[in-house]
Amino acid sequence: MAAAVVQLLNVLLNTAVLFLYGVMRIVNLAHGNLYMLGAFVMAWAVGVAAASVPPAFLLLLLPVAALAVAAVGAAIEPTLLRPLYTRAEEYQLLMTFGLLLILEDATRFVWGPTPLSASTLWSAFGSSSILGSVYPNYNLLVIAIGLVTAGLLWAFVYRTKFGVVLRATAQDRRMASAMGISVRSVYVQAFALGCLMAGLAGAIVVPIQGAVLGMGVDALVISFVVVVIGGLGSLEGALVGAFIVALVRTLAITFFPELELAVLYMMAAIVLVTRPAGLFSRQ
Numbered sequence: 001m002a003a004a005v006v007q008l009l010n011v012l013l014n015t016a017v018l019f020l021y022g023v024m025r026i027v028n029l030a031h032g033n034l035y036m037l038g039a040f041v042m043a044w045a046v047g048v049a050a051a052s053v054p055p056a057f058l059l060l061l062l063p064v065a066a067l068a069v070a071a072v073g074a075a076i077e078p079t080l081l082r083p084l085y086t087r088a089e090e091y092q093l094l095m096t097f098g099l100l101l102i103l104e105d106a107t108r109f110v111w112g113p114t115p116l117s118a119s120t121l122w123s124a125f126g127s128s129s130i131l132g133s134v135y136p137n138y139n140l141l142v143i144a145i146g147l148v149t150a151g152l153l154w155a156f157v158y159r160t161k162f163g164v165v166l167r168a169t170a171q172d173r174r175m176a177s178a179m180g181i182s183v184r185s186v187y188v189q190a191f192a193l194g195c196l197m198a199g200l201a202g203a204i205v206v207p208i209q210g211a212v213l214g215m216g217v218d219a220l221v222i223s224f225v226v227v228v229i230g231g232l233g234s235l236e237g238a239l240v241g242a243f244i245v246a247l248v249r250t251l252a253i254t255f256f257p258e259l260e261l262a263v264l265y266m267m268a269a270i271v272l273v274t275r276p277a278g279l280f281s282r283q
Contacts, residue, residue, distance in 0.1 A: 028092070030076075030099035032220030033107070034069050034195050038202030039211035040107055041065040043116035046207070055124030062145075062203045069199025070192045077191040078184070085187075100216070108213060115212040122207035142204050149200070150239055166190055221261075222249075228268045231278025240280065 042065040046058055076099065084091045125137040157163040169176040169186045177183045201219075202211075209215075226245050230237025245264060252260040271278065 028194075029096040029220065030103060031096075031194070031198055031223065032216030032218075033100050033103035034073065034216070035198040035202040035219050036211070036213070036216035037072065037103060037107060038065050038069045038199030039206040039215065040111050040116060040202075041068050041199070042203035042206045043118040043211040044111060046118040046121055047116065050120045055121060058121045058124070059141075062200065065203035066196045066200035069202070070196035073195025074188055074192040076195075077188045081191070082184070082187065104213065104216070111211075113213060115210050116206075117210045118207040119210070120207075136208075138207060142208075145204060149197075153197075162186075162189070222264070225264050225268045227278070229271050229279060231280040237278050237280030241278075 042061060045061045045065060049058060049061065080095055080099065081092065084095055122136065122138045125141065127134045127136050128140070129135075157166065165176070165181055165186055166189075168179075169181060169183055169190075173183055176186075202215075222245060226238060226241040228241075229244055230239070230241030244267070248263055248267060249260060252263050
């Protein structure tokens with residue numbers, strides 16, 4: 001029973017991280033390295049502040065790292081991506097693949113090739129005993145952050161004026177523009193929001209696993225499985241897809257680790273064949 005509870009908590013932990021990372025709307029291969037950038041910014045900030053700031057206050061660096069990545073996204077969207085929206089998606093793929101390589105090299109240039117750690121934050125929260133099994137308190141905090149963020153993001157998209165404008169623009173850009181909506185402003189804010197979520201995901205995961213070059217590519221593959229299962233641009237789909245992927249990964253790692261990725265790809269292939277737009281796709 002204790003082992004089952006721990007595995008369930010691991011599923012919820014992975015769900016929280018995957019949901020934060022998997023909320024994306026355009027074809028963006030650079031999304032993975034924006035996630036990596038959030039991890040490196042957080043690890044660097046923790047390393048600088050750890051000696052002078054109480055461990056609990058290091059949590060305030062989470063939104064700082066996320067906002068730093070959002071600022072990068074706000075600069076990328078109007079300069080590099082906006083001119084490509086009227087072209088075929090292959091142009092977006094090529095541009096964002098180039099951005100992936102640039103962000104990788106820029107990260108290496110700024111922080112070097114050596115992995116960075118923020119384990120000070122993870123260890124500062126200690127552990128709790130759950131049915132006789134020890135579980136890190138920071139992991140519980142990540143689960144809570146994921147749940148709260150999911151609720152806030154849902155309310156922002158479906159219960160605010162900007163959310164209505166955002167969904168209207170996504171459905172019919174020309175009609176939204178004709179009604180006086182600043183489509184350019186909406187696009188840059190939406191892209192920055194997606195980058196903020198990716199940066200937050202990287203920031204909250206770095207105390208657990210560290211920041212290392214290449215981590216963005218690994219996360220990118222998993223996130224596309226989440227998007228394929230849930231449906232592009234669907235918050236409910238991202239949450240359910242993240243839970244399904246996290247559950248399958250946890251079970252695979254526990255019982256047959258050599259087939260972990262194969263099972264995920266097979267699951268994505270089945271969804272693509274039976275429901276190409278995802279389980280929660282909308283017209």
